[in-house]
Amino acid sequence: MMIAAQSATIKDRGTGSALEVLLVFLKLGVTCFGGPIAHIGYFRDEFVVRRRWLDEHAYADLVGLCQFLPGPTSSQVGFTIGLLRAGYGGALAAWVGFTLPSAIALVLFAYGAAALSGPTGAGLLHGLQLVAVAIIAQAVWGMARTLCPDRERASIAVVAALIILFSASSAAQVAAIGLGALAGLWFCRGAPTSPADHVVVLVSRRVGFVALTAFFGLLFGLPVLRDLGGSQPVALFDAFYRSGALVFGGGHVVLPLLREAFVTPGWIDDNAFLAGYGAAQAAPGPLFTFAAYLGTVVSAQPRGLAGAVLGLLAIFLPGMLILLGALPFWDVFRKHPRAQAMMRGVNAAVVGVLGSALYNPVWTSTVGGPGDFGIALVGFVLLTAWRAPPLFVVVLSAAGGIALPHIMS
Structure with missing residues (x-):
């Protein structure tokens, strides 16, 4: 077709x-x-x-x-x-x-961030880390109101958050999302169904099958290649690809996935990770271009410009493959009540996943006192109540991070 x-x-x-x-x-x-x-x-x-x-x-x-x-x-x-x-x-x-301007900005920040030193540079980076607290809190708040409007989905979100918070397993996020799908199938079948408008079919079913085969083949095959060969480029590609393949519910959900993939194995520390994430809020375009920053500063090879290109290709690829794979079949699939119920459970679970990330690592590694909490709180209120542009909040938080040591001394 x-x-x-x-x-x-x-x-x-x-x-x-x-x-x-x-x-x-x-x-x-x-x-x-x-x-x-x-x-x-x-x-x-x-x-x-x-x-x-x-x-x-x-x-x-x-x-x-x-x-x-x-x-x-x-x-x-x-x-x-x-x-x-x-x-x-x-x-x-x-x-x-759509991707190139933001990616270039974040690569330039990655090279410039290494040159930031002294009290001013440290304060600027800390301010960017604090803006991540406000941005993620806003995302959790907004997504919870939309995706967890009843007690069943709110409970799924809480259980997913507890799984992440109290599990040391690297597979906890995938398990939480999978359990969310099963819980949605059981508890969310009575929710109103989505409208079944006709979807525009863009590709043939043959192309769709090829894309779906590639999506799942890379998702399950890359970890095998990584373990067999020990290649750092393959390991990096797998980390970015896996993170991009498991993001449901919005770009902010990529934060805990990328942290698990890059901070846990020691490829980047939490401070540099959150500073880059804060800088990504100031850039236009998709949040996934955060991968360009990570690819530039990661300790594994390749890094620099080659790492940025690898990161961008790997993190965006699964979303495009699954899109091409879904287009020929979407109009039939979306009409099934069970499929809709599963996705309600998945969406609720990702709220819990993001909520756990708000606590650890974002809060625990960034908010160290009343001054830090005050800057994060101001940013959150500006974003949620005043609808301030994220760029304005980023600039204000960065200035607050620079001024905070002088105010608190």
């Missing part, structure tokens, strides 16, 4: 060029601040209202698909819009354009 009969919902499908798509997404990659929800708003304004590449129904259905799947939602939406406009070349151009 190739894309053939969707002209009623897609305007001028396939008539654009990859260069056109690249230029549009480069502009969005420079200007899209605020996380995936904000990105989806920017995309709607650009492609539905202004350029009319899609209509409202097709766009809403596309967003619903990408929110259901693991991976970076806004990047998956952009990838699919590029695919619609200019084929696979357009899809690649959309990903490159």
